[in-house]
Amino acid sequence: MSPVAKTYTYRVRDRSGSLRNGELLADSQELVLARLRELDYIPLQIKVKREGMSREINLRQKVKLKDLALFSRQFATMINSGLPLLRSLAILEEQTQSSQLTKVIADVRVEVEQGTALSAAMGKHPKAFPALYVAMCRAGETSGTLDQVLLRLAETLEREVSLRQRIKSAMTYPIVVLGLVVIILTAMLVFVVPQFEDLFADLGGVLPLPTRLLLKVSDIVRSFFLFVVGGFVLAVFGFRQWLKTERGRYLFDRFKLKIPIFGQLFHKTALSRFARNLGVLSRSGVPILQALDIVADTVNNALVAEAVRDMQEHVKQGESLAQPLQQHKVFPPMVVQMLSVGEETGALDTMLEKVAEFYDDEITAMVDSLTAMIEPVLIAIVGGVVGLIIIALYMPMFRIFDLIK
Secondary structure (H helix, E strand, C coil): CCCCCEEEEEEEECCCCCEEEEEEEECCHHHHHHHHHHCCCEEEEEEECCCCCHHHHHCCCCCCHHHHHHHHHHHHHHHHCCCCHHHHHHHHHHHCCCHHHHHHHHHHHHHHHCCCCHHHHHHCCCCCCCHHHHHHHHHHHHHCCHHHHHHHHHHHHHHHHHHHHHHHHHHHHHHHHHHHHHHHHHHHHHHHHHHHHHHHHHHCCCCCHHHHHHHHHHHHHHHCHHHHHHHHHHHHHHHHHHHCCHHHHHHHHHHHHHCCCHHHHHHHHHHHHHHHHHHHHHHCCCCHHHHHHHHHHHCCCHHHHHHHHHHHHHHHCCCCCHHHHCCCCCCCHHHHHHHHHHHHHCCHHHHHHHHHHHHHHHHHHHHHHHHHHHHHHHHHHHHHHHHHHHHHHHCHHHHHHHHHC
């Protein structure tokens, strides 16, 4: 049974004579000592760090794609420059700014030191290295092109980060504005409307229907405010649990594709991910059946994933990639035709890359147009909601003299 890796704190003196402190994950104090000497440090003190369960919890947290992309590009540069694998991992462990990724790299380095393959060591950290990443690294190790694969991974991750930022920019503005509407509406119902209720009670008479409805809603919100908030929290929790089910995820993804305007954005995003991930896996030498399995898990849409699974079954039976996609409306004819041409010409990865670039451009143009279009619409919504409340409150004022008489 192999020893359990521990975190050691150390104090060393570098080449310039300066004192430095740090941490290393290793199976023994002797390995820490050997590592420090390999880094040209003079060890002064080495001891085990006491940290309880915190490290185990931290390693389960996800690593940001932005940090993983930077790690991949730096790793590729070091490998391409001729640095040994362990030396590269040690340097990356020290200079990576993400604390989560630092711990993961330390674990991977220890595994590699013990003779484990790099891809196998990465596979033990699915929160940091997704299946696509591990499969490509395994293919790179097998073919001796690890540096090229890592560079390709860095480019893929950077595009994914850019894609997510564009989607986020399109969704953030309406969500913030709608949240502002809810806050304003709640504040008016809880604090403003009750002031007018007392005034209307003193005046007597029959109030207009819009005013009566507004006062009734205000009374309900004030009386059951905690229940409304609690119900909202429970609804959000229940919805998130429902999304974790296979049926719930499928229905919600189908609903997202049918949303006016935004449905097209979600659809094009899923198609872009499909083309990019399958293209980069194909170019890296990952077997097609394994690549399709990974793409189905990473495309982030249940309908597209279902089509990819169906494609995988047909490929197992010796059919082409493009033929089964014709049965799924989620894939436009243009994508099917380009896949077919790519298979016929032996340039499948190139065609998939062109499809991904096409949809990336479409998404960028759509986000720009949505941003320009949504702003006036949301301003109109905010103004309309506030305006209706004000009109309902001031309608009795127009009859105030009649009420006094």
